[in-house]
């Protein structure tokens with residue numbers, strides 16, 4: 169997933185779209201918008217970032233999960249939780265450097281962003297990507313050199329969050 | 344009329360007579376057992392509420408997802424591991440005085456590791472799915488997941504200690520010397536295993552690269568150092584209590600040995616703490632946020648600051664007491680130091696280690712945590728289970744041990760007398 173921080177206006181539509189699409193219980197959010205301010209008055213710079221699980225290739229949540237409930241979906245980088253196997257031990261929450269996991273799900277398992285894999289399976293974009301009014305989010309296959317996301321990462325300056333953890337995250341921010 | 348021959352000591356009789364010992368005791372014993380049972384019932388009731396309503400009845404949140412339970416777990420793993428401080432001198436260096444009491448060390452390890460396992464179980468949001476963690480039945484994510492390792496090492500340690508203690512007590516019951524060749528390899532294994540339970544538990548935390556407070560090579564050494572301070576302190580207190588209420592011969596030299604171990608381990612613990620504080624604060628970076636929260640408070644949040652300073656002060660007083668020889672050999676001041684160590688390490692290795700790693704969260708939010716009533720009551724219940732287990736195991740094993748030691752001394756006395764006689768005759 170590639171998110172353009174220069175066009176994001178911080179409207180929070182992605183958060184609402186996710187709640188609707190995935191019936192996320194009250195009080196929980198699988199994605200959120202961060203407003204980061206840098207510099208000193210009057211030279212301030214604000215960056216809006218829509219954040220969620222980074223669907224890491226080296227996902228520490230998957231390695232730390234004792235039961236294999238957290239797993240990579242169909243050899244992709246999409247990380248899912250098999251609810252019926254989750255013991256609620258919370259090892260994955262301690263292991264995730266992005267705070268992307270939610271323990272308090274009323275159905276008793278650890279919940280997180282699924283990259284709307286049910287939509288991706290049908291060839292659709294995740295709900296947050298589709299809902300964005302400024303088209304600042306893009307979803308696609310990075311292995312395909314001609315996809316929009318590959319092209320954007322080739323052409324634009326970008327970053328990932330906390331690369332130092334070694335998780336190899338896959339939500340990229342254009343800066 | 345001849346006396347009836349003594350019954351042949353079979354396994355069944357052993358079990359019956361041991362269970363029999365549990366039902367004979369002075370009123371104080373019954374009072375103590377009933378008190379523990381009442382606390383267990385209270386804890387059980389609160390655990391039932393937690394099962395019914397889910398982890399929401401705890402104060403753990405999405406942000407601070409491990410709390411009081413895991414704090415107690417960490418402390419108890421240390422206590423369990425510290426049994427080696429009796430096992431090594433007893434079996435490797437053959438110290439007789441320690442060999443006489445080493446079984447109590449094993450008993451304490453059994454109680455502590457049982458409590459540790461229970462603390463993990465109550466921390467699970469869905470204990471009904473625990474079977475996924477049983478190798479063979481579920482898909483056990485081994486060797487990747489550190490928690491999977493922990494399940495193996497903790498249960499293995501429990502089995503090892505149960506097996507060794509049972510073997511030894513049973514042979515003592517039969518009036519034989521246990522065969523060293525049969526149990527010694529297991530004792531050796533248990534020694535390494537004891538270090539491993541604490542190391543694996545430390546790695547469970549240190550593996551999390553997103554939590555700088557834990558992601559630190561000193562974590563496992565610090566664990567072991569503080570465990571070797573708190574465990575011997577607890578054992579020394581337990582042994583003195585046993586000595587006061589039973590006729591089990593426990594020599595002062597054993598207590599002195601434990602005091603010495605605790606002293607050295609405590610010095611190392613404090614040195615490690617200093618090293619860590621220096622690294623965090625000399626050139627304070629972003630990664631020091633958790634340490635700042637713990638020791639100094641962060642952005643007006645300082646829930647844990649009074650706690651950690653209490654721990655530091657208690658441990659410092661304890662180390663001073665223990666380093667002054669007359670004070671270390673005075674029963675009163677020595678025992679005060681032991682209590683200070685236990686409380687201090689319980690804070691430092693418990694809440695002081697677990698909670699700050701989650702504060703602030705990796706994305707910089709601050710959520711403070713204090714345990715809820717449910718968490719405290721369930722924890723009290725588990726401690727009561729551990730104490731009860733220790734009491735019952737000790738109660739069942741002590742008469743056998745006393746009898747064995749008495750016989751052993753008597754036969755030694757006889758052969759000694761023989762030597763003397765020969766000597767006099769010559």
Ligand code: SF4
Pocket residue numbers: 220221222223224227228229230247263264265266267268269280335
């Ligand atoms: S962001 Fe966290 S939850 Fe998502 S894959 Fe990475 S480690 Fe796992």
Ligand code: SF4
Pocket residue numbers: 232233234235236237238249253254255256257258259260261278
């Ligand atoms: S809480 Fe669930 S998903 Fe997370 S590590 Fe434990 S079993 Fe796996």
